[in-house]
Amino acid sequence: MLPAVVVDIGNTRVKWGRCAADGIADVVALPPDPAAWAAQVAAWGLGRGTRWAVGGVNPPVADALAAWVESIGGTCHHFRSPTELPIPLLVDEPAAVGIDRVFGALAARSLVPPSTPAVTVDVGTAVTVNLVDAAGAFRGGAIFPGPRLMALALRDRTAQLPLVELTGSPEGLGPATNTAAAIRTGIESAVVGGVHGLICGALDAAPAPGAWVFITGGAATVLAPYHLRDVTMTREPALNLLGIRLAAAALG
Template sequence: MCTLARLPLLAVDIGNHQIKFGLFPRESGPGLPQPARVWSLPTHEADGDSLAALLPAEKMAWYVAAVQRQAERRLAGWVQARRPYDRYRLLRNTDFPLQIHVEQPQQVGADRLAAAVAVNHLRDPNRSAIVVDAGTAITVDLVSADGVFEGGVILPGFRLTTKALAEGTDLLPHVDHDPAADPPPVVGKSTAAAIRSGLFWGQVGAVRELTQRIAGELASPPQVFVAGGDAERLAAFLPQARVIPELVLAGIVLCAPGGESDGAGRG
């Protein structure tokens, strides 16, 4: 028998194209939990030797939030086969210490809820928050001043929009997306440059408009938190936005329950 509360935590955020891992010490100081190490793998590489080489040998407790169900099933099977001494728990929406005020709470992505849980540990008391997570999809969510997840907006992210534009047209090329690149000139001097401009400035404009419209419906100005692979690029154009790169992983850790569990398996 092994007490989960004594094991190091591995928070896992399974997205549509990559899986992000964060190794957290069980004991942390005040504020948001901070990972000792973070790494990512493409979803198709997260159940093989590339993952095994990155994991410490010691026993761990896995806490997993997933929006890609097939990848999660593969990972769960790999853990059970390769690390049977570990503890593995897939977080359900009912595991999040959060009121969810939407029509179908069970359909809200676990990554959105984890981010909201983390933001409740960051925002000022009695002040609402807007949470922007810029990944494969971009989500713009509202957490009320009472800490309630109120829903939000979902739109395609940079890579998904690029892929759709290339696959849905005959002559437009696929344009690589580099989150570290400088913002492109607004007026593109080639087809590829015009696409990069439209993708970048279109996404910036969409997110800025959405945050302003959500804020306009509130009684007082909200705080804005930004996470995800494109967080830095977007936040530069969102006044007073605060970038928290590991927001979702920290939220997963905050949801990790205590107690004891025997045997590897999905909680």
């Protein structure tokens, strides 16, 4: 089944991808709100009979979107479990893995040369760093709070810290001279350092050298100014959407 639109349901936002012959042509991130979805259907000129493929880690929103697609005359394939996807999940409890991590893995292994491991980094509501081995199996990874969750936790669990808005521009890791900048510096460093350490851990565990690293997610720009020696890092904003497209295509 080749869908016209693929949808990745996150914990904060709903990402839509418009499929082209060779991949994902356009990506938008929308709130979990049918009014925004209707406006996007109009903007992309999607008619009745449009084929959709949907999956994600926020089941109530995924169910709502799948039902909404059918209410506007679309047909929708809804991926509900990572065990439905055409990739081995070499972890303790395959059904418990976040399906977004597995969509990313599916896409990553389609982008690397044969017998090349891949590491995926998704910086969203949560950050995940995941390993796909040289045989193309998902081998697990790590999960930690994303930038916004860190900022909320500091506000919610301290007496004196304000909620700091994260901007697109990097703060840098040097000593900051006011509270808000100190929090932004700390969060930036937690993400950059955490991702760096986990990429190294995954590369050490990868059963073959030469792994490719893919970076995706709404806050992936946080990592843009930083470089890892000897590692090929590729920004792939549509990584999870590409994985949904591949999973749908594999349905036949």
